[in-house]
Amino acid sequence: MIGIDWGTSAFRAYRLAPGGAILDRRESEGGILSVPKGGFPAALSAAIGPWLAEGESLVLLCGMVGSRQGWVEVPYLPCPAGPAEIAAALTPLPFEGARCLLVPGLTTRDAAGVPDVMRGEETKLIGLLAELGEAEALACLPGTHAKWARLGGGKVTGFATQMTGEVRAVLLDHSILGRLAQPDAPMDEAAFLRGVGRARQGGGLLHHLFGTRGLGLMGELSEAATASYLSGLLIGHEVAAALAEGMPPGPVHLAGSATLTRAYALAFGAFGLEHRLHDPDLALRGLALIAETLQ
Amino acid sequence: MIGIDWGTSAFRAYRLAPGGAILDRRESEGGILSVPKGGFPAALSAAIGPWLAEGESLVLLCGMVGSRQGWVEVPYLPCPAGPAEIAAALTPLPFEGARCLLVPGLTTRDAAGVPDVMRGEETKLIGLLAELGEAEALACLPGTHAKWARLGGGKVTGFATQMTGEVRAVLLDHSILGRLAQPDAPMDEAAFLRGVGRARQGGGLLHHLFGTRGLGLMGELSEAATASYLSGLLIGHEVAAALAEGMPPGPVHLAGSATLTRAYALAFGAFGLEHRLHDPDLALRGLALIAETLQ
Numbered sequence: 001m002i003g004i005d006w007g008t009s010a011f012r013a014y015r016l017a018p019g020g021a022i023l024d025r026r027e028s029e030g031g032i033l034s035v036p037k038g039g040f041p042a043a044l045s046a047a048i049g050p051w052l053a054e055g056e057s058l059v060l061l062c063g064m065v066g067s068r069q070g071w072v073e074v075p076y077l078p079c080p081a082g083p084a085e086i087a088a089a090l091t092p093l094p095f096e097g098a099r100c101l102l103v104p105g106l107t108t109r110d111a112a113g114v115p116d117v118m119r120g121e122e123t124k125l126i127g128l129l130a131e132l133g134e135a136e137a138l139a140c141l142p143g144t145h146a147k148w149a150r151l152g153g154g155k156v157t158g159f160a161t162q163m164t165g166e167v168r169a170v171l172l173d174h175s176i177l178g179r180l181a182q183p184d185a186p187m188d189e190a191a192f193l194r195g196v197g198r199a200r201q202g203g204g205l206l207h208h209l210f211g212t213r214g215l216g217l218m219g220e221l222s223e224a225a226t227a228s229y230l231s232g233l234l235i236g237h238e239v240a241a242a243l244a245e246g247m248p249p250g251p252v253h254l255a256g257s258a259t260l261t262r263a264y265a266l267a268f269g270a271f272g273l274e275h276r277l278h279d280p281d282l283a284l285r286g287l288a289l290i291a292e293t294l295q
Numbered sequence: 296m297i298g299i300d301w302g303t304s305a306f307r308a309y310r311l312a313p314g315g316a317i318l319d320r321r322e323s324e325g326g327i328l329s330v331p332k333g334g335f336p337a338a339l340s341a342a343i344g345p346w347l348a349e350g351e352s353l354v355l356l357c358g359m360v361g362s363r364q365g366w367v368e369v370p371y372l373p374c375p376a377g378p379a380e381i382a383a384a385l386t387p388l389p390f391e392g393a394r395c396l397l398v399p400g401l402t403t404r405d406a407a408g409v410p411d412v413m414r415g416e417e418t419k420l421i422g423l424l425a426e427l428g429e430a431e432a433l434a435c436l437p438g439t440h441a442k443w444a445r446l447g448g449g450k451v452t453g454f455a456t457q458m459t460g461e462v463r464a465v466l467l468d469h470s471i472l473g474r475l476a477q478p479d480a481p482m483d484e485a486a487f488l489r490g491v492g493r494a495r496q497g498g499g500l501l502h503h504l505f506g507t508r509g510l511g512l513m514g515e516l517s518e519a520a521t522a523s524y525l526s527g528l529l530i531g532h533e534v535a536a537a538l539a540e541g542m543p544p545g546p547v548h549l550a551g552s553a554t555l556t557r558a559y560a561l562a563f564g565a566f567g568l569e570h571r572l573h574d575p576d577l578a579l580r581g582l583a584l585i586a587e588t589l590q
Contacts, residue, residue, distance in 0.1 A: 107513075112496045115509040145505060160498060161505040166470055174465045175458075201407045203455060204536025205500050206529065210440060210456040214410040218402075234501065241499025 001058040002048055002098075003287030006065035007031055007120060011043075012283075015051050020288030022281075024051065032063075032070045040071035041095055052097050058294070059095070060287045062103035063120035066091070076107035076117055082155035083126050087293040103290060108158045116161050120283070121147045125156050127285030128253060128278060139253040140242075140275075142235075142260040144169075148242050151253075160245070162238040165260075168231060177209065180216035181226035187259070189266060191225035195232025196239075196270045205237050235267045243271060251276040296353040297343055297393075298582030301360035302326050302415060306338075307578075310346050315583030317576075319346065327358075327365045335366035336390055347392050353589070354390070355582045357398035358415035361386070371402035371412055377450035378421050382588040398585060403453045411456050415578070416442045420451050422580030423548060423573060434548040435537075435570075437530075437555040439464070443537050446548075455540070457533040460555075463526060472504065475511035476521035482554070484561060486520035490527025491534075491565045500532050530562045538566060546571040 005012045009031035015024040026047055035043050045052075048059065066074040074091045090101040105119035121141050128139055129151060136152040144166045149159035172178045198208055212230055215221035221229055252268060254261050255278040268275045279285070300307045304326035310319040321342055330338050340347075343354065361369045369386045385396040400414035416436050423434055424446060431447040439461045444454035467473045493503055507525055510516035516524055546569040549556050556572055563570045574580075 107509075110498060110502075110506075112493070112498075114493070114496075114506040115513045115515065116506065117509055117512055160502050161509075162499065162501040163470075163505040164501050167466075167501060167504065170465045170469045171462075174469045175461055198407070198409070201409075202536075202539060203405060203407075204457065204532055204539070206457040206459050206462060206533055207405075207455050207536055209462065210458040211405075211409040211411065214402075214412055214456075217412055218410045220410065237499055238501055241497075241502055244499070245497060 001060060001288070001291045002051055002056050003284055003291070004048075004059065004061040004065075005063050005120060005123070005283045005287075006061055006070070007063045008033055008069075011047065013048055014284050014287075015056065016284065016288050020285050022284065032065055032067070040065070044095065044100075045097070057098050058291060059098045059100045060090075060103065060291050061093070061100070062123040062283065062287060066102045066105060067119055072102060074102055074104050077104040079106055079108040079159070080153070080155040080157045081106055081122070082129065082153075083289055083293055085155070086122065086126065087290050090290070103287070106156060106159070110158075110160060116159060118147055118159060118161065121149070122156065123286035123290070124255060124282040125149050125151065125286070126289055127282035128255065129154055129156075130285060130289055131278070132253070135250070136248045137250055137253055138242075138248050139255070140264060142254075142256040142264050146238060150248065152248075160242070162241065164234045164238045168234050171209065171230065172227060177212055177226070177230060180213060180223055181230070182223045183227050185224040185227055187263070188225045188228040191221070191228040192232035192263060192266060193270055195229040195234075196236035196267045199233050199236025199240055205233075208233050208237075231263060232267065235263060236270070239267050239271050239273070243273070247273075250274075253278055255280055255282050296355065296583070296586045297346055297351050298579055298586070299343075299354065299356040299360075300358045300415060300418070300578045300582075301356055301365070302358045303328055303364075306342065308343055309579050309582075310351065311579065311583050315580050317579065327360055327362070335360070339390065339395075340392070352393050353586060354393045354395045355385075355398065355586050356388070356395070357418040357578065357582065361397045361400060362414055367397060369397055369399050372399040374401055374403040374454070375448070375450040375452045376401055376417070377424060377448075378584055378588055380450070381417065381421065382585050385585070398582070401451060401454070405453075405455060411454060413442055413454060413456065416444070417451065418581035418585070419550060419577040420444055420446065420581070421584055422577035423550065424449055424451075425580060425584055426573070427548070430545070431543045432545055432548055433537075433543050434550070435559060437549075437551040437559050441533060445543065447543075455537070457536065459529045459533045463529050466504065466525065467522060472507050472521070472525065475508060475518055476525070477518045478522050480519040480522055482558070483520045483523040486516070486523040487527035487558060487561060488565055490524040490529075491531035491562045492527075494528050494531025494535055500528075503528050503532075526558060527562065530558060531565070534562050534566050534568070538568070542568075545569075548573055550575055550577050
């Protein structure tokens with residue numbers, strides 16, 4: 001089969017053997033925002049045509065390709081949802097040459113009834129559920145919009161999105177905080193942990209953000225350390241909020257890029273939280289597992 | 296005398312009678328960022344030359360004109376500071392034709408030792424102290440960087456900046472939240488109060504921000520109401536943080552633009568906080584009072 005994670009700014013296609021082993025891969029920056037209106041079938045053919053010519057006949061897609069800006073907008077599936085619910089909600093796509101199915105995103109509501117959404121991460125969580133089985137667990141998938149998901153009974157029972165990555169980016173690129181920061185400076189772990197510690201003090205995030213400038217103006221935080229401090233501050237607030245919601249027993253299950261998981265692992269350590277790091281290619285595993293349910 | 300509030304993006308000059316009554320005023324968008332390097336004396340002469348020709352001989356300036364990007368960078372004065380401390384720390388500016396003095400900004404440190412700064416608001420607070428005398432009080436000056444100041448014994452004893460206004464602006468202009476918002480929609484008080492209420496629930500600000508998108512995607516928050524909801528969310532978090540620090544007895548003393556003070560008054564009401572609205576021209580009063588100490 002062919003598994004595809006088609007996001008806003010990246011396209012990742014994998015040719016998978018039964019069981020999920022990767023036979024071949026194709027990655028590009030051809031995210032959905034780079035595809036012209038009506039151009040999705042042609043873009044897909046161009047990317048995976050050779051694999052189809054060699055006999056592949058099933059294509060499973062996940063990610064923002066199923067959003068309003070994507071190929072076809074498919075409704076979000078409400079939590080709790082596991083592999084069976086997701087497999088039953090796959091949406092066939094009009095495509096010549098293969099059976100082409102779209103994985104739905106998930107939606108949930110928090111205790112106050114406010115809705116939350118994900119597209120793409122549900123497939124990673126299916127991959128994680130295969131490892132964790134029926135156990136109650138908490139997963140953290142860092143990113144532009146970090147997802148904290150609760151798992152139990154072999155399903156995703158609910159989740160909360162934290163806008164950490166995007167807030168960091170817009171503050172560094174567009175606010176007064178960026179003027180005192182070297183955005184491309186390497187990660188400074190001491191500054192990051194200083195930011196995490198600051199998040200645990202009083203005053204609130206909006207005050208702590210301005211404090212980044214106060215420290216810079218007073219010569220108490222270097223320009224090279226400012227972006228790392230800001231990351232620690234935001235991730236610290238994110239972890240504190242998750243902790244305040246109550247944690248299930250066991251480690252936090254963490255999966256994402258090497259850079260982000262390293263940062264989150266440091267923050268978890270500062271909060272005294274245990275974590276377990278998982279393969280960042282969980283989406284592949286999830287796509288293979290969903291495909292298995294189709295036989 | 297002539298009092299000038301010269302900020303980043305605005306220039307406001309006032310010709311004041313003894314006691315602070317306004318004889319004439321001149322306002323423009325000629326903030327410090329619009330003045331070429333070395334161009335401050337010429338810009339000032341162009342703006343107030345006629346008043347100098349008519350015999351004015353004392354010019355008092357406050358605001359970002361005393362920052363690194365301004366005419367001369369003057370050091371911040373540490374809290375506690377009142378009119379006497381500020382008057383003793385005025386910096387003479389090289390200017391032909393009048394005695395020209397710059398009001399220093401203030402600095403403080405919070406309980407954790409993190410520094411905070413203000414430039415311009417100290418002059419408004421001096422104006423407010425003239426009304427409040429020696430009483431212990433809390434002042435809130437909303438804006439791009441909202442200032443919450445503690446007053447007592449006739450001085451500013453400390454303050455905390457909340458980056459509320461700037462965070463709102465960068466999120467609406469540059470984040471995914473802006474795509475679902477009409478930034479120019481009129482204030483929707485119900486949506487604003489809904490955002491304030493949301494700030495009092497669990498999950499943290501970074502989660503609440505993404506919830507704005509969840510509500511929009513699910514059709515539970517209109518594009519016209521989104522900017523007001525976001526304002527309520529951020530101001531709600533700001534007020535909650537101030538409350539958590541402990542409040543002195545009496546109302547919160549509020550001064551600022553009509554739009555912002557209306558919003559903050561609504562938020563205070565939602566939190567059950569009393570407030571007292573003050574004249575937005577407090578800076579004038581402060582400049583006149585500082586000038587009086589020079590005689």
